[in-house]
Every structure is written in structure tokens, then in C-alpha cells.
Amino acid sequence: MIKFLLKGILRDKSRSLLPIIVVSLGVFLTVLLSGWIGGVFSDMIDVNANFITGHVKILTRAYAENKNQLPNDLALLDVEELITNLNSDYPDMEWVKRINFGGLLDVPDENGETRAQGPAAGKAIDLLSPDSNEADRMNIVKSIVKGSIPAKQGEAIISDDFAEKFGVNIGEKVTIFGSTMNGSMMFKTFIVSGTISFGTALLDRGAIIIDISDAQLALDMYDGASEILGYFNEGGYVDVKADSVKASFNTKYSSVDDEFSPQMFKLRDQEGLDQYMTLADSMSGIMVFIFILAMSVVLWNTGLLGGLRRYSEFGIRLALGERKSHIYKTTIYEAIIIGFIGSIVGTALGLGAAYYLQENGIDFSSIMENVTMMFPPVYRAVVSPDLFYIGFFPGLIAMTLGNALAGYAIYKRKTAQLFKELEV
Amino acid sequence: MKNITVIILASLTVSLSAQTADEILDRVDKNMSAENRVLESSMTIHGKRNSRTMTSKSYTVSDKKSFTEYLTPAREKGTKMLKLEDKLWIYSPSTDRTIQISGHMLRQSIMGSDFSYEDMMDDRKLKDIYTATIAGEEEIEGRNFFVLELIAKVEDVAYHSRKIWIDALRFVPIKEELFAKSGQLLKRTTLSDMQKVQGRWFPMKMTYKDMLKHGDGTEIHITAIKFNQDIPTYIFTKAALKQ
Numbered sequence: 001m002i003k004f005l006l007k008g009i010l011r012d013k014s015r016s017l018l019p020i021i022v023v024s025l026g027v028f029l030t031v032l033l034s035g036w037i038g039g040v041f042s043d044m045i046d047v048n049a050n051f052i053t054g055h056v057k058i059l060t061r062a063y064a065e066n067k068n069q070l071p072n073d074l075a076l077l078d079v080e081e082l083i084t085n086l087n088s089d090y091p092d093m094e095w096v097k098r099i100n101f102g103g104l105l106d107v108p109d110e111n112g113e114t115r116a117q118g119p120a121a122g123k124a125i126d127l128l129s130p131d132s133n134e135a136d137r138m139n140i141v142k143s144i145v146k147g148s149i150p151a152k153q154g155e156a157i158i159s160d161d162f163a164e165k166f167g168v169n170i171g172e173k174v175t176i177f178g179s180t181m182n183g184s185m186m187f188k189t190f191i192v193s194g195t196i197s198f199g200t201a202l203l204d205r206g207a208i209i210i211d212i213s214d215a216q217l218a219l220d221m222y223d224g225a226s227e228i229l230g231y232f233n234e235g236g237y238v239d240v241k242a243d244s245v246k247a248s249f250n251t252k253y254s255s256v257d258d259e260f261s262p263q264m265f266k267l268r269d270q271e272g273l274d275q276y277m278t279l280a281d282s283m284s285g286i287m288v289f290i291f292i293l294a295m296s297v298v299l300w301n302t303g304l305l306g307g308l309r310r311y312s313e314f315g316i317r318l319a320l321g322e323r324k325s326h327i328y329k330t331t332i333y334e335a336i337i338i339g340f341i342g343s344i345v346g347t348a349l350g351l352g353a354a355y356y357l358q359e360n361g362i363d364f365s366s367i368m369e370n371v372t373m374m375f376p377p378v379y380r381a382v383v384s385p386d387l388f389y390i391g392f393f394p395g396l397i398a399m400t401l402g403n404a405l406a407g408y409a410i411y412k413r414k415t416a417q418l419f420k421e422l423e424v
Numbered sequence: 425m426k427n428i429t430v431i432i433l434a435s436l437t438v439s440l441s442a443q444t445a446d447e448i449l450d451r452v453d454k455n456m457s458a459e460n461r462v463l464e465s466s467m468t469i470h471g472k473r474n475s476r477t478m479t480s481k482s483y484t485v486s487d488k489k490s491f492t493e494y495l496t497p498a499r500e501k502g503t504k505m506l507k508l509e510d511k512l513w514i515y516s517p518s519t520d521r522t523i524q525i526s527g528h529m530l531r532q533s534i535m536g537s538d539f540s541y542e543d544m545m546d547d548r549k550l551k552d553i554y555t556a557t558i559a560g561e562e563e564i565e566g567r568n569f570f571v572l573e574l575i576a577k578v579e580d581v582a583y584h585s586r587k588i589w590i591d592a593l594r595f596v597p598i599k600e601e602l603f604a605k606s607g608q609l610l611k612r613t614t615l616s617d618m619q620k621v622q623g624r625w626f627p628m629k630m631t632y633k634d635m636l637k638h639g640d641g642t643e644i645h646i647t648a649i650k651f652n653q654d655i656p657t658y659i660f661t662k663a664a665l666k667q
Binding site for chain 1: 469471472473474476499500503514516518519520521522523524525526528529532533535536537638662
């Protein structure tokens, strides 16, 4: 019977073409948008994780309370010992120390006096260790506009905007003026090894990136760090794993009675990401629900139109003695076959488009010049395993549901009136 | 005898009340301000983790010029600050750099203390920038004090209002609270160890507490102070920073 129905569908294009196009389009949009939204959310989470939150982050309790002020006087101490313990306790994670600091970025003239200056947003990461992944993690190499990343102590990367604005060239000196961990004045002169543009105002405004050993020296933070970030070695952020690590760490190392004891936060605890991730989690479900609802209505109408067009055909089949339930069943089978074909076509097209956007992305940096939130400049879709079925089943269900609703009219036909209706 | 005491107390009360807020501020300024002054002090900053003490020598001419050189500890030694009118430069011997401080950095704390560069820069007479009213009188440890409330009458002030307790006989403030426009208490200052120096009363110990900052405040002890000295003019030049 399947073969018979398939022949009917293929030969009578008016019966199949429009539903297949509608289902394909709906499935295509579902797959593409799911991939796109998944990619956008994933990009934003990754950017936040890589630059700010880690998959988990460790701060002192006192620092965490005032973290917006970058209070390095409350920073973590004895971090090497802590990282050794972390490596031992959680061997499937990578632990990195970072220092965040503020101050003035000052460019000297030939007399050593201020030629230009602006507010500095400093970040110190491990740039010089040969096995460090920090430069890659923060996409520094790809974001370099001129020059290169620091190759030795005493070198710095500064914001390309700042360098352009104040005419600072590679090899010139800049001085950071701020406060040390103890509150003393911090003056430290660096040679500019490169300029950088992340494409996000939040990161680019007054940015200076130095090696963590330079920052520890300049800020009197011997064996200290503003924060320790932890990243799962395999895959991205997994909330359940992060929750488990957080609970065990805080039980072992953190104490409410000691404001300088370390406290771990998972990514979801930070920067309002919980709300964001809840939205991300529910977005695919919302999309599929809307798709099935909308497609069912559309396909119901398509089915009704098809039913009207095939009114005579059904009448003749009933007059020839075919049972209503059999006609209804064959209609449903047809819908399943059409839904299947449409879903296959839509999924294939959606996956293709999502893959294209995964590889190329769309660059929004030009419209985000003044955005001060943590957004990536280029958004990409992501081809995840769920895309292979996320549109397929809704396409199949919507088509079947639509035809099931439309085909129900068959049961309203009265055999006694058939010949009159058919004008035989 | 009892009547005489009552008359004396009554006349003192009348004399206290008779003074206007501006007259009180004038008398305070006569004690606290001078044509110039040279002072040596030690500053102890009580942080959350530790306390640090540093010593410095300052030269000040009215509210226009000041020059400070840090003498100890070794890390701060040779660091100098020069204020000329509304400009401020800091010299760091370790980098041999002179940096002009401006913008938001003026609101940052000096050496991690509880007062900012902006506090240091704004040395204008209170009467010139605030409208004062007498809010009342208080007796603290057997001494009478005027309580003055000051509301800013110019825009460019760091604190919108102040409340000052002024010794009614010596005309020296002993306590001050500084408020934001919202009414939030930003800083509290206490002044003590009043000594008579060259005919004027002057507090030799000051404690500052930034109410928005953690830590237990900053103490300043004046170890030597001289008013109206002959200060060489070259002190107040940028060249002096590198010497």
C-alpha cells in the first residue's frame, strides 16, 4: 500500500508539492533558527566563560562582595599552593590565575612627562608560559591588529583604539599608574608589543594586557591573583559538573568565618548568566512548540484545501465501497510520507544553512561599537546533534496532525447522498 | 556666688549664640589656614589585611600650591606630588616618570588611604564654597561645641554637605561628617591632640574614615608644623619633582 500511496503522491503533484514545500520550509526554519540561537547563546556563554567567569571561578569571600571595584587588596594569596591542590583534586580541569586592575594608561613625551593618557582596564594572564592556553582562550592572537603578543616580561598589548587615538606605535613606552595590592602607588612602564581589538567596546576601551608575572611584580601581589578560573578539559560548560565541583571545593576550602578564604562560583552564578541560560535552555522547546502549532494550522488548512479538491475522489471511493476508516487511514499514511519527505528536505537544507553560518558567522561588531555588555562581535550558528531531529519530528507530526484534522471531514459524508453529490 | 555663676554661664551662652555661622568659620579658618605652612607627618593606613605607615614632608602655600615628598618606607621614598592651582603631578623615582593626574583618577585614594586626590586638591576656605548654618550646640567631655551644617553653594565640590563640630573656645573642628547629595554619609573625620602652634590652635592628630571603603581608616600624626615660612619658589615647579 505504501508503494501505491507513494506513486499517487509523486504522480499527483498538486496533492504533494505544496505540503512538502510548507513542511520543508517550516523544518528548514526550525533547524536553522535552532542552530543559530543555540550558536548565539553558546557564543555568548563561551565569551563570558573565556574572559570573565571561567566554568568556575575562585575569589576570596571579601573580594567577591566588592568584585566590581576590583579590590586587589582583598585578592587571593598563596595561589600556587591552591592551584596545586586544585590540580590534584580536579585533574580533569585546567586552572588559571588572573589579575584584573584599573588605573591610568599614560604615554610619556621625550621628557618623560604626560603626552596622553586615558583610563586603563588591565588584565594580566599567563602569556609567557609555553604550555599556557590563555592567549588562545581569549582569542588574543587573532585579535592582534599590529605587532605581536608579549614575548618577554616588560611588554604589553594595548587597545588599538587607544593606540590610534594617541598615536602610540609598537616599541614605544606606556606607563600604568594605579594602586598596588597594599594601596601604594603603582607605576610600571611597559613597551608596547602589539595593539589589539576584540571588537567589543567593553573589552577594547582602555585595554592593556600584560603577563601575570609582570602584574604580580607591579601590584605587589607576590603569589597572589585576583581570581582563579577553572575550565573543563573536555567540552564546554556543564552545569551539573560545575555544581559538583563548586560544592566539594567550598566544603573543603571555604569558611564563612574567614573573609579571605577562597569561595568558588560556577558560571551560572555569575554576571546574571543564570537567567540567560534558563532562557537558552527553554528557547529550543519554545521554538518547536510554536513551529508545531503554526505548521499544524497551516497544514490543516492545506489538508482542508486538499480535501476539498479531492472531494469527488473520496466520494467515488466511498461509492465503490471503500470504508471511511480506510480512506482516513490512507490519508494519514499519505501525510506521514509527505511529512517525512518534507522533513528530510527541510532538515537537510536547515543543516546546510546552519553549517554555513557555523563556519562563517555574521559580524555584528560595527553595530556594537558602543555596547558595554559582554557580547561576541561575530555570531555563529552551531550544528549540534539535536538539529538532526529537532525539526524532523515536528514536521512529521505537524503534517500528520493537520491532515488528521482535515481528513476527519470524511466521516461526515453520507453514503446515501453520494450519487446525488457526484451527479451520477 | 551662685548668682555670679549663673550670670557667667548665661553670658557665655549668649556669647555662643551671638556668633553667626560665618563668623565661626572665619575664626576656624584663622586657625587652620595660613599664608603658607611646612609640615612633617606620618600617615598610618589601616587596611583589612594590614596597616602601613609612611612619612612625608609637605609645603603648602594658601590653597593654590602644595608639594609633598614621601620619605619612608623605602618603596614610597622619593615619590613626590605637586599641586598647582587645579593641576596635580606625581613623580615616581622608580620609573623616572612625572604623571599628571586627571579625570576619574582624582577620585582614587592616595596611597590606599581614606582620602582621595580630590580631597587633597580641594583646599578652599569652607566659607567660599559652603553656606553655613548653626544647627545647634553640644557639650562633649565638658567642652562646648558649635554644630554647623554646611550646604554647597558651588557646583565643583566633592561633598554636597558637611556637618562640623567646632570647639566653641578654640575654634578648631574636632569632628566632621561629609555627605553626598543623596544624604549618604561618605566620610567621617575626627581631629584631636590640639596644640597651640605659633599662636593658633591646631589638631596634631587626624583620623579619616571613608565610609564606603573597607578597613579601619587612616590616621595622620603631625610631627612638626610651621606656619608662614620662607619657602623657596622653585619647590613649586615640575623641575623640583625630579630633584
